[in-house]
Amino acid sequence: MEITRETDYAVRCILHLSESPEEIKMVDGIAKTRLIPKSFLSKILQKLTKSGIVKSYRGVKGGFKLARKPEEISLLDVVEAIDGPVAINRCAVDKRLCDLSSMCVVHPIWVELRKDVENRLKNCNFSELIKLSSMK
């Protein structure tokens, strides 16, 4: 049960953009300072753009910046933008197996666990994270 490298990169990236929310930054710069493979980051930023977390600007002087304030972006937003919903177990989606023969008594446990995880991620926004990093 791990988050992917991709999600980790996405978090680093949003963290970077959160440090100066007004500036437009280029893929290349973010990639270099945050040690993320450039072309991979490019793909990640496309997902973040489609999810409405960042805004993109094309052409010369183009780049990316946050679409909203750091305090309005949660870890959950980023995780879901990249990996999709926090499912924990597929049977939460594909119920067919669960329903037959009362097999899946564990199902409610996975659902509960999922809620827990979501809540914790939801309650953590990038404004807080930035504060933590400036305290170092």
Next chain:
Amino acid sequence: MEITRETDYAVRCILHLSESPEEIKMVDGIAKTRLIPKSFLSKILQKLTKSGIVKSYRGVKGGFKLARKPEEISLLDVVEAIDGPVAINRCAVDKRLCDLSSMCVVHPIWVELRKDVENRLKNCNFSELIKLSSMK
């Protein structure tokens, strides 16, 4: 962030064995009633044996049964036996990247999340689950 099919199968299997903790059951039977691919289950049971969750009996009339009482086996035991420790993020293990340039302020969040998940899984044992299933 999902558990694997393998873990799901393992849980189903322990659930099955928990219903009659004294009986020795064969791979084939478990596989058929719980809809798990037989040879895959065979591998899974080997892991569960090595982790000390089930006991194996070879030869004619051989099979598997729980190594301890259902109430002494938690979901966490099973998940860890199959997938290894609940890591959430690799940086919890490989700290080298985190430490340089104070990059990973998110690290404590992953650690906290991991503890949450572990606790919830630890607090759920197979005796409780069986009770739930008999209530259906």
Next chain:
DNA sequence: ATAATTCAGACAAATTCTATCCTGATTAAA
């Protein structure tokens, strides 16, 4: 002995992860 069963390891298909590369679209500035 024989038949039934697990054990251990090798093998392999499918899927997901982790990228890379190329072409085209867009845009600021010269």
Next chain:
DNA sequence: TTTAATCAGGATAGAATTTGTCTGAATTAT
């Protein structure tokens, strides 16, 4: 208006992981 910089989107591909299968050896009740 041309040019250079930059993102968008699709195709591709290697590696790792997941999800199994198969076979032969070891064990054991009868």
